[in-house]
Amino acid sequence: MSLELRINDLESRLAFQDDTIQALNDVLVDQQRLLDRLQLQLAALARRQDEQQNQFGSEDNQPPPHY
Template sequence: MDMSDEARFEALEIRLAFQEDTLQALNDVIVAQQQVIERLERQLLMLAKRQEDLSGQIAAADEEAPPPHY
C-alpha cells in the first residue's frame, strides 16, 4: 500500500466515524420525538374522554332542568 492508499483509507475511516456519529444523533432525536408523540397521544385520549364526560354531564343537566316558562 502506498501513501496515497493509506491516506484514502484513513479519510474513509474518518468519514465513516462521522457518519456513525450522525446516525446516532439522528436516532436519539427520533427516540425523543417518539416519546413526545406517545405523551401527546395519551394527553389527547385523556382530553377526549374528559370532553365526552363533560358533554354527557351537560346533556344530563339540560334534561333535568325545567323549561324556562315555569
C-alpha cells in the first residue's frame, strides 16, 4: 500500500472518529442536563415531603380529642 493511500485512510478514520466523539459528547451533555434537572426535582420532592411530615407529624404527637 502506498504512503498516500495510507495517509488518506488515516485521515478518513480520523474524520469518522471526530464525528463519533462529537456525537458521544452531545449525548453526554444532554444526559448531564437531564441528570441535573432530575436531581433538582428530587431535592424539591424531598423538601416537600419533609414539610408535609413536619406539618402532620406535630398533630400525631397530640392525644385524640376524646381523651
